[in-house]
Every structure is written in structure tokens, then in C-alpha cells.
Amino acid sequence: MVQVFSFPTSDDVAQALNTYLAQASATAIATTGRFTIAITGGSLPATASKYLKANKAVDFSKWYVFWGDERCVSHDHDDSNYKLVKEQLLDHVNVPAAQVFPINPTLIGNPEEAALDYHHQLASVFGNGGVPEFDCVLLGIGPDGHLCSLFPGFPQVKEADKWVTSIRDSPKPPPSRITLTLPVLNNAKEAVFVVTGSGKSEMFKTIVEDKDTSKPSTLVAPKSGKLYWFVDDAASQHLSAVKPSTFKL
Numbered sequence: 075m076v077q078v079f080s081f082p083t084s085d086d087v088a089q090a091l092n093t094y095l096a097q098a099s100a101t102a103i104a105t106t107g108r109f110t111i112a113i114t115g116g117s118l119p120a121t122a123s124k125y126l127k128a129n130k131a132v133d134f135s136k137w138y139v140f141w142g143d144e145r146c147v148s149h150d151h152d153d154s155n156y157k158l159v160k161e162q163l164l165d166h167v168n169v170p171a172a173q174v175f176p177i178n179p180t181l182i183g184n185p186e187e188a189a190l191d192y193h194h195q196l197a198s199v200f201g202n203g204g205v206p207e208f209d210c211v212l213l214g215i216g217p218d219g220h221l222c223s224l225f226p227g228f229p230q231v232k233e234a235d236k237w238v239t240s241i242r243d244s245p246k247p248p249p250s251r252i253t254l255t256l257p258v259l260n261n262a263k264e265a266v267f268v269v270t271g272s273g274k275s276e277m278f279k280t281i282v283e284d285k286d287t288s289k290p291s292t293l294v295a296p297k298s299g300k301l302y303w304f305v306d307d308a309a310s311q312h313l314s315a316v317k318p319s320t321f322k323l
């Protein structure tokens with residue numbers, strides 16, 4: 075079930091995400107005792123965390139936090155997606171340090187090794203038996219239609235076996251990165267995109283309505299069928315055939 079939820083403002087998106095994530099977390103914890111989530115960088119962490127970080131009903135002690143992609147920089151670098159999520163969310167909530175899985179900072183000079191290490195970090199939580207099954211992957215889109223560090227026309231988009239891959243020539247700086255692959259993203263129980271602002275409105279339509287498969291974001295199609303788009307009206311302004319749904323859980 076693909077659903078687009080469009081809200082008047084980005085603040086409304088932040089409030090709805092708080093509601094959604096609180097419920098998704100509670101459901102997963104009631105079922106499995108934990109909530110596993112992959113979070114990306116860019117503009118998403120601020121929107122997703124705005125209300126969530128103060129939500130006392132969420133049991134963050136049961137969260138296991140991974141990154142959808144990471145730039146090969148130190149943890150305190152301004153380009154670090156870890157730093158971003160730490161400052162926006164993790165510094166404000168009680169996720170145990172042992173349940174937070176950033177890139178190994180000793181391997182940032184070697185993206186291939188860092189990707190392999192990240193595979194092992196995933197395996198330490200999900201086991202080696204099969205593709206990790208996140209409760210939720212929280213994703214953004216780039217203006218070119220990329221997601222995570224899967225860029226249009228780059229071979230990483232076609233990766234069919236590895237859970238984590240690397241890139242040394244990212245068209246968006248910094249050039250060296252690691253990223254979860256589509257097999258992992260599409261094995262998530264729920265995939266949630268967040269898009270705000272008019273700047274991405276054309277690309278949002280290209281992905282959701284035109285289904286342009288040259289854009290990596292179009293290729294996110296969880297086997298579970300649960301794909302949600304949380305967007306503001308500025309981002310959804312060009313939709314015509316796709317009608318946003320009323321948000322309710």
C-alpha cells in the first residue's frame with residue numbers, strides 16, 4: 075500500500091511523523107521487544123525529530139538506530155549524518171550507546187572496508203541468516219532523485235547482493251560514502267519518505283506519479299507493501315493523478 079500524506083506545512087509533517095513513529099515504535103516493541111530503524115541525513119532528521127525528541131511516550135531504550143547512508147568523515151565533521159542525527163535526536167533521548175550504530179570512524183579512509191564493517195554491525199543485530207528487516211527506514215530524496223547514497227546512473231543502485239555498499243565518486247560532496255542497498259531498504263517492514271518544500275516538488279512528482287525508474291527513489295518498493303510519503307503541500311503541489319490520503323493510523 076503506497077500512501078501519500080500531504081500536510082499544509084512542514085511543521086504539520088513533523089507532528090504527523092511524531093505520531094507515526096511513536097505508534098510504529100510501540101507496535102514493534104510490543105511484538106518483538108525492540109524497534110529497529112535506519113535514518114538518513116540531509117533535511118530529514120530535523121523534521122523527524124522536532125516533536126519526537128520530546129515525546130515521553132516513546133520507549134527509546136528499545137530503539138536500535140542505524141544510518142541509511144553515511145559520509146566517510148569523522149563523527150564530529152559537519153558533513154557527518156551521525157553527527158546530524160545525534161544532535162537532532164540522540165542527544166535528547168535515551169537510546170543506549172550500544173544500540174547506536176554509526177560508521178566505524180577508523181575506516182573512513184577506506185569506504186569498501188567501512189561498508190563491510192557496517193554489514194557486520196547489521197549482522198550483530200539482525201543475524202546472518204537473511205537480509206535485515208528493519209521495522210522502519212526513514213528516507214529523504216535528493217533534488218536529483220537519489221536516496222541514501224544511491225545516485226541516478228551509478229552502479230550502487232543495481233547492487234543485488236550486498237547489504238551495504240560504498241561509493242568514492244559521489245556527485246554530491248563529500249565523495250566517499252557508504253550506503254544501505256535496495257535489497258535492505260525493500261526488506262523493511264515499512265519505508266517512510268519525508269519531503270518538504272517546493273524545491274523538490276517536481277522531483278517528487280517524477281518519482282511518485284511518473285514512476286521514473288531512472289530515479290533511485292522510485293525503486294523503493296518494500297516487499298511488505300508499506301510505503302508512506304509524508305510531505306507538505308509545497309512538495310505535493312504538482313501531483314494530479316495521485317491523490318493524497320487522509321492521515322490516520
Ligand SMILES: O=C1O[C@H](COP(=O)(O)O)[C@@H](O)[C@H](O)[C@H]1O
Nearest residue numbers: 114115116117118214215216222
Ligand atoms: O547526501 C544526502 O542527501 C540525501 C538528501 O538530502 P537533502 O539535504 O536533500 O534532504 C539524504 O537523504 C542522504 O542521507 C544524504 O547523505
